[in-house]
Every structure is written in C-alpha cells, then in structure tokens.
Amino acid sequence: MHIATRKRRVLHNAGRFVLNMPLMLLILVPLLYTVSISVMPPDEIYGNHLIPTSVKFTNYIQAFTNPYYNFPRMIFNSFIVSTTVMLGQMVTCSLAAFAFSFLQFKGKKVLFIAVLATMMVPGEVTIIANYLTMAQWGWLDSYRALVFPFLTSAMGIFLLRQYYLTFAKELYEAAKLDGCSNIRFLASIVVPLSRPALGALGAYVFLNTWNQYMWPLLVTNSREFRTVQIGISMLYDIDAVSLGLMMAGVVIVIVPSLSIFVFMNKQLINGLMAGAVKG
Amino acid sequence: MKDSVKTNIPTLRKKKFLSLSEPYLFLLPALIIFGLFLYYPFLRTIFLSMFLTNKTGKAKIFVAFTANDNYLTLFKDPSFWSSVAVTFKFVIAVALGGLLVGLTSSLLTEKKYLGSSFSAAVYAMPIAIASAAASMAFKMILHPTNGLLNHLMGTQINFTGDSRYALASVVGLTIWLTSGINFIFISAGLRNVPGELYDSASVDGAGYWRKVFSVTLPSISPTLFFQIIINIIGAFQSFSQIKLLTEGGPGNTTNVMVWSIYKDAFRNFRFGAAAARSVILFLIVMVITIIQFRFEKKGVNY
Numbered sequence: 231m232h233i234a235t236r237k238r239r240v241l242h243n244a245g246r247f248v249l250n251m252p253l254m255l256l257i258l259v260p261l262l263y264t265v266s267i268s269v270m271p272p273d274e275i276y277g278n279h280l281i282p283t284s285v286k287f288t289n290y291i292q293a294f295t296n297p298y299y300n301f302p303r304m305i306f307n308s309f310i311v312s313t314t315v316m317l318g319q320m321v322t323c324s325l326a327a328f329a330f331s332f333l334q335f336k337g338k339k340v341l342f343i344a345v346l347a348t349m350m351v352p353g354e355v356t357i358i359a360n361y362l363t364m365a366q367w368g369w370l371d372s373y374r375a376l377v378f379p380f381l382t383s384a385m386g387i388f389l390l391r392q393y394y395l396t397f398a399k400e401l402y403e404a405a406k407l408d409g410c411s412n413i414r415f416l417a418s419i420v421v422p423l424s425r426p427a428l429g430a431l432g433a434y435v436f437l438n439t440w441n442q443y444m445w446p447l448l449v450t451n452s453r454e455f456r457t458v459q460i461g462i463s464m465l466y467d468i469d470a471v472s473l474g475l476m477m478a479g480v481v482i483v484i485v486p487s488l489s490i491f492v493f494m495n496k497q498l499i500n501g502l503m504a505g506a507v508k509g
Numbered sequence: 510m511k512d513s514v515k516t517n518i519p520t521l522r523k524k525k526f527l528s529l530s531e532p533y534l535f536l537l538p539a540l541i542i543f544g545l546f547l548y549y550p551f552l553r554t555i556f557l558s559m560f561l562t563n564k565t566g567k568a569k570i571f572v573a574f575t576a577n578d579n580y581l582t583l584f585k586d587p588s589f590w591s592s593v594a595v596t597f598k599f600v601i602a603v604a605l606g607g608l609l610v611g612l613t614s615s616l617l618t619e620k621k622y623l624g625s626s627f628s629a630a631v632y633a634m635p636i637a638i639a640s641a642a643a644s645m646a647f648k649m650i651l652h653p654t655n656g657l658l659n660h661l662m663g664t665q666i667n668f669t670g671d672s673r674y675a676l677a678s679v680v681g682l683t684i685w686l687t688s689g690i691n692f693i694f695i696s697a698g699l700r701n702v703p704g705e706l707y708d709s710a711s712v713d714g715a716g717y718w719r720k721v722f723s724v725t726l727p728s729i730s731p732t733l734f735f736q737i738i739i740n741i742i743g744a745f746q747s748f749s750q751i752k753l754l755t756e757g758g759p760g761n762t763t764n765v766m767v768w769s770i771y772k773d774a775f776r777n778f779r780f781g782a783a784a785a786r787s788v789i790l791f792l793i794v795m796v797i798t799i800i801q802f803r804f805e806k807k808g809v810n811y
Contacts, residue, residue, distance in 0.1 A: 242620070242717060243623075246617050246620065246622060246625075247624065250617045250618070250628055253614055253617065254628050257614075257631055257632060257688060259650075260646045260650060261638075263657050264646045264649065267649055275655055276655055278655060280657070280660070321538070323539065325536070325539065326535060326536050328535055329532045329536050333531070333532040334532075335533065341536060341540075344543075345543065350795055350798055351551055352742070352745070352746050352791070352794055354746050354748065354767045354770065354787070354790065355551070355554060355787045355790055355791040355794075356546070356550035356551050356787075357770075357787075358557070358566070358770070358780060358783050358784055359551070359553035359557065359784070360546055360550045361566075361774075362553070363545075363549070363550060363553075365565070379542070379545075379546035381538070382538065382543065384543075387539060412531060437637060441638075441639035441640070441641070442639075443639065443640060443641040443752075444749065444752075459639050459642065459749075460641075462642060463641060466645065466648070473655060476648075476649070477646070477649060480642050480645045483639065483642050484639070487637045487638060487642075488637055490637060491633075491634060491636070495630075498637070499633070499693060502636060502693065503694070503697075506690065506694070
C-alpha cells in the first residue's frame with residue numbers, strides 16, 4: 231500500500247516534470263531568443279540562425295555609443311524619473327497613510343473613500359486631459375511631466391495604512407505623552423518599523439515607472455527627455471534593418487527590471503498583490 | 510508683562526488651529542496630486558466629451574444633445590462598434606488564455622520536484638517585463654522573413670500585417686505578459702486549499718484528475734473569478750502591444766478602444782470624440798468593477 235502510493239507520487243511528479251518543460255520553454259523563449267539575436271552578427275540573423283556561432287557584443291557597443299540614439303541619456307532619464315517617483319510616493323503615501331490610521335479628523339471616511347475611488351479610474355481614461363494640462367502649463371518635454379502625475383497612489387496609501395493599522399495604539403499614545411510630535415513619531419518610529427511595506431511599495435513603483443510606455447510617449451518629444459521604453463521602439467523606427475541592435479536595446483532595458491525581480495522578489499510580489507487587490 | 514499676555518492668546522489659538530488642521534496637512538501632498546492629475550482631468554474628460562474641439566484640444570462648440578453630439582456620432586459610426594467588438598474579443602481571449610496558462614503553470618509547480626522552484630520563478634517572471642520590451646521581442650519572433658516562428662514553421666507569414674493573424678498575435682503577446690500575475694495569484698490560491706480536503710478525497714479513492722475537478726477548482730473558484738476580473742480590466746488598458754505591433758490594423762482588426770482613443774486624439778486631433786470614447790471605456794471598466802464587488806460579497810464558492 232505504502233509503496234504503491236509512493237510509486238504513484240513519483241510517477242505524478244515525473245508527469246509534471248515532462249509537461250512542465252514545454253510550458254516553461256514557451257515563457258522563456260522570447261527572452262532567450264532576444265538575447266541570442268542581440269549577440270549575433272547580421273549575416274547570421276538574416277541567415278535565420280537560432281543560436282549564434284560566436285558571441286559578438288557589437289550591438290551593445292553600438293546601442294551605447296551611437297550618438298544619434300543617445301541611449302545612455304534615456305537610461306539616465308528612466309533612472310531619474312523612476313527613482314524620483316518611487317521616493318515621492320514613499321513620502322506622500324506615508325504621510326497620508328499616517329493620517330488615515332493614527333489621526334482623528336472630520337471627513338476622514340469621505341476622504342479615504344475619495345482616495346480609494348481613484349483606483350476605479352484607469353489611467354488611459356484621463357490621459358488626454360492630462361496631456362492637455364501639460365501642454366497648457368508648458369510642461370511637455372520635461373522631467374516634471376514624467377514625474378508629477380505619479381507622485382502618489384491609492385495603492386501605496388492603502389498598502390501602508392494596512393501596515394500601520396497592525397501597530398499597537400499604545401505605541402502612539404506613549405509617544406504623545408512624551409511630547410513627541412506627529413511628524414517626529416512618523417519619521418523616527420513608524421517609518422523604520424514599516425520597512426517591509428515601504429520596500430514592497432518601492433520595488434513595485436520603481437518597476438512600474440521604469441516600464442511605463444504610453445505616458446512618456448505622449449509627453450516627451452526630444453531625445454533629451456525620452457525614456458528607455460520609448461528608446462527601444464525608436465531603435466526600430468530609425469533603422470528597421472538593425473534587428474540585432476533593437477534586441478540589444480531590449481536586453482539592456484530588461485536587465486534592471488529582471489534585477490528587481492530577482493533581488494527584491496518578495497517585496498515586488500507583495501507590492502503587486504496589494505496593487506491588484508482593489509478596495 | 511502686558512505684551513506677553515497679548516501675544517499668548519493668538520499663539521494659543523494658532524496652536525489649536527494647527528493641531529486641528531494637522532491631519533489635513535498630512536493628506537495635502539497626496540490630495541493635491543490626486544486633484545490635479547486625477548479628479549480634475551476626469552471631470553475635464555467628461556466636459557471635453559460634450560464639445561467639438563480645435564487642434565490644440567480647446568473646447569469650441571458645445572454639441573451635447575445636438576445632432577453633432579460626440580456620443581451620438583460614435584454610436585452611429587460602424588467603426589466604433591467594430592472597435593468595441595474587437596476589444597471584447599481581445600479582452601475575453603486574453604482573460605481566459607491568461608487564466609488557462611496561470612492555472613496550468615500553478616498546477617504543474619504545486620508539488621516539489623526537481624526544478625519545480627526554478628519553474629515557479631520562470632512562471633512569475635513576466636510580471637517584471639515591460640509591455641514595450643516584450644512587444645519588441647515579439648516583433649522579432651513574428652518577423653515575416655527572419656523571425657523565429659516563421660523559421661520554425663518554414664513559412665513567411667506577415668503575422669502582424671495579415672488580418673487573419675494580427676489579433677491572435679497581440680492576444681498571444683498579452684497572454685504572455687499577464688501569465689506572471691495569473692501564476693502568482695492562482696498559486697497563492699492553491700496553497701490556501703486545506704490539505705484535509707485532498708486527504709478525504711484520497712480516502713474516497715479519488716484519482717488526480719478527480720481531485721482537480723472536485724476539490725481544487727471549486728476551492729479556488731473565488732481566486733479564479735478575481736483573476737478573470739483583473740485580466741479583463743488589464744486587457745482593456747492594453748496599449749503598447751497594439752502601438753508597437755499593429756497600430757490597430759490591418760483594416761482595424763486590432764483597433765481596441767485605448768488605441769482608438771489615442772488615434773482620435775493624437776493622430777486626428779479630435780479631442781472631443783476621444784474624450785467621449787474615454788468616458789465609455791471608464792463606464793465599462795466601472796461596471797466590471799461593480800460586478801466584482803457584488804460577487805465578492807456573495808462569494809463564488811460552488
């Protein structure tokens with residue numbers, strides 16, 4: 231009996247293993263293929279090779295050094311914008327979440343609902359009006375346009391508030407008795423204690439901003455302010471013949487995203503789950 | 510002495526005012542951003558949708574409830590309805606396809622075996638990949654002359670330029686992109702199924718597939734439902750894939766609503782009509798969100 235169930239388990243796992251391979255390959259192939267093309271010399275790409283006979287980094291050097299693309303500048307832009315948005319959200323969401331969890335005030339419930347209601351509006355719905363605002367303010371083609379609209383989020387406020395609500399009320403009351411101001415309590419006690427939640431928010435927001443496409447496409451025009459995701463699609467528009475160069479660009483852009491996925495996996499997934507759970 | 514009394518009262522009052530207004534000060538940065546970039550543009554979109562606009566998006570002629578009403582014009586336009594139809598086809602295919610891939614990958618990595626944790630990492634990985642980057646990778650895979658897919662099949666099909674394959678191409682790409690989040694949520698759902706349920710099913714002599722269909726699936730049905738909703742809402746918002754692979758074509762076969770909003774506003778400079786399309790998109794997403802809330806309260810178990 232025991233041997234039979236054990237045999238069955240081994241058999242099941244073997245079955246899983248065999249079925250798992252093709253599906254896993256399906257997910258991996260786009261990335262492996264991209265990397266493969268990116269290190270191929272042109273004659274092999276046009277000769278329809280799947281795997282390069284020798285690894286060449288010419289495309290990467292091209293992507294970084296061609297002054298016409300100015301790819302390094304785009305990478306710099308994306309880093310600046312993603313970092314600023316991430317830090318900005320950490321600050322504004324911490325402040326708002328603090329008010330919603332520790333303070334009592336008139337209209338708290340209404341304001342909280344007003345914050346959560348923003349989750350119901352997809353960004354694409356307001357994108358035209360936001361674009362027109364940017365045009366009116368003369369903000370097109372600037373870091374301001376890329377950063378300001380994203381400096382807070384309902385998801386961030388909600389995520390941090392849920393975390394703050396797990397803190398003991400006594401902590402706050404004791405600090406108040408000692409004459410600790412709210413802002414000091416937030417900065418010196420709440421923020422250090424909520425590092426896991428801030429990490430989740432940070433990883434999620436950085437990645438999302440790095441991966442943005444539609445908004446940067448609309449509000450930037452010059453190569454000076456373009457971000458990487460626009461950059462890789464430009465590589466194609468400018469020169470559709472250099473498929474290898476295009477794939478090198480894709481790999482360069484994916485490396486930071488994958489690094490966050492690998493090194494901050496837990497935070498990222500926590501952030502993602504908080505982001506998807508609406509209300 | 511007198512002076513200090515005089516100054517004390519206003520400072521006290523100031524202090525009281527400060528402590529009363531303090532909570533709002535904490536909320537202020539977030540509320541300013543929401544106000545400027547969410548509430549205001551939301552209202553402005555509704556406002557714009559009632560006007561004909563000039564090339565710079567200025568509302569010029571009020572047309573709501575007249576013969577030139579933006580909504581009325583849309584509803585009379587067969588290309589609008591074809592865009593709605595394409596959107597629903599796209600959304601349903603992506604929602605179900607994503608769910609299927611997520612469910613399969615979750616079931617395959619549910620138990621520990623050689624390589625199962627590596628596979629789990631691979632299945633989650635697409636959450637990190639930008640839609641633009643993935644679109645460029647798929648552009649290469651689908652390339653008519655040098656792409657992987659044509660090479661493997663020995664064909665020279667122009668996948669993104671042929672009306673028979675264009676929608677399927679962007680659907681495939683979008684399923685790939687959403688497979689990660691499907692995997693993460695469905696795996697989490699699987700882990701929460703109580704082990705006793707499987708034990709008692711085993712005692713009753715149920716085999717693997719029997720257990721999948723009468724224990725696993727009913728137990729995770731709330732997760733699956735939730736995930737379908739997430740997929741639907743996400744699919745409605747797809748843009749990069751369309752922009753980079755098909756630009757809505759060929760012959761409007763991939764002209765989903767977000768693309769038509771973009772095209773109306775930034776190619777045809779008809780901001781009023783684009784705003785009307787945005788409002789319609791909002792209403793659709795809102796109805797789906799409400800359905801989700803309703804069902805979540807009831808629970809979808811069985």
